[in-house]
Amino acid sequence: MTVKPEKILLIGFGNPARADDGLGPALAEAIEAKNISGVTVDADYQLTIEDSAQVAEHNIVIFADASINGAEPFSFETIEAKEYDSFSSHSVEPAQVLALAENLFNSKAAGYILGIRGYEFDDFGSLISEKAKANLEKAVDFVEKLLKTKNFNKPQKTIACL
């Protein structure tokens, strides 16, 4: 699939008060500071249904989340819209957001998920662990290059383990 990346949305999600669960918002903050043309950056505790309306306004959406047991330092892959039979507004999955965007707003946005490997999820506190910070830095570099080159055709179904 070739997508012309005219409008790109990056959503970092997770709870910054639960240590490494804040990796998604931390990545969003770092990317937003770089002010890359054609890129909208958003952050929230979790994905919610109205994200589907925002997704529908873009050609490409990258969901950035912490990963409990994924590849180190991060994984990056395409996702397809998927309908689930148990919805929770507490934690709508990226594939569900894409499905809502398709079903409700006829969205054709291509979806990608960036899973940044974290290690500490049970502690209270806004500090990301040192190991996860190192993964975050690599993920930020990767996403920055991707957003600047806008080359979204290569990494489909690939895991990026730098």
Place this chain on the structure above:
Amino acid sequence: MSKRVIIEPVTRVEGHGRVSLLLDENNKITQARFHVVEFRGFERFIQGRPYWEMPVIVQRLCGICPVSHHLAAAKAMDQIVGVDKLTPTAEKMRRLMHYGQMFQSHALHFFHLCSPDLLFGFDADPKIRNIIGVAAKYPELAVQGVMMRKYGQEIIKATAGKKIHGTGAIPGGINKNLSITERDVFLKDIKQMFDWSRSALNIAKDYTVKNLEKLKPFASFDSNHLSLVRSDGAMDLYHGNLRAITADGKKIFDQVDYTNYLDYISEEVKSWSYMKFPFIKSLGPQNGWYRVGPLARINTCDFIDTPEAEAARKEFMAVTNGKPNNITMAYHWARMIEILHSIEKINELLNDPDLQGTDLVVKGERRNEGVGLLEAPRGTLFHHYKINDNDQIVMANLIVSTTNNNEPFNRAIQKVVADHIDGVPEITEGLLNHIEVAIRAYDPCLSCATHAMGKMPLKVTLFDYQGNEIASKTKE
């Protein structure tokens, strides 16, 4: 011999919960427990932090209703900085933020969590009894839900500054007003929001009236009700005094200054749940438990001060001849009366020039204790703090809305099981559906947990009385 049936987590509620049912040797229900398996520990976590951080830091309690915690903490901090009355601009900006929160939260719950149950029936196939099913059969409703939620979220962003960790409310006031440009964006869509709110109210009302005989016993029981009311008895979701009534409407207490809540409300701890059990002191833990939230608020108030919601309230109360409504499923109807009230209030506020005022903060003489209460979407929310001479928090007590409804959850589940499932020893889809529908009526929020990739299955496990697993069912 007893068997213990455990269901975890409950889907389509906010956060994770677990239900265990204790059956006797004849598979009759003897006990229902709604467990909260997360340990929030926030009251301890914030000790030692400076008081002025509270309105921002407490938003981390919950990703669904952070605004309620933001405002309740700000109200408590107003007292810490010695402020009992805000400027008109500060109070109205906070109210706008609060009604925006109420609007988006109720819209989310109604359209995307509860409407599948109402539109397709409790026992419909879960494959269609969800928002995608609604989107397929009633696409206009699903879009309305998304757009109403978005409208409320945009109000929050405009008043609180940002979506995560908003900073709008500060001790003694607010840090921004609403520009004319911002106001006009919201006014442009307000008619549409009114129309959709009226339509949602009609869906909830028509469903309840049409199915009244079936709904009357479903998960229902008599209970006390508690909420804030204004000094003239009107519903007020942002500020007021405490009122509690019995199941048949007698006042237990009224116009209680909420800073004295500890004289009237106590909390019982039970070994099997991290969530405490609040009760009205004068009635004791056995009889003093109560319900909060939309149903309780409609029951406790004397009137609503916006015309369309007041007309809807009168219709609602007529169903029970003016007496309090104790039908659990009537929560949905009550919630939609509040969504209409919220948009009426938002309209009122957007047309008030005080929102463009520049007098934002009041200063007073510092105190060592503050209590802030408001009516959050799910019910009365209590924030209570004490600080030391170094401005650090030394004590925090939070009673969140869902905690207030703790005993009612257990009652609702036990009633459902006793009425509909009793005698069936296995975990059926029907059992799951009915329990979920009962719990969802309360729109419980069990506080945010880590939700990173790889979690959130629905696991159903059957244990015998000795804790041995004898059956398990997982729903991804």
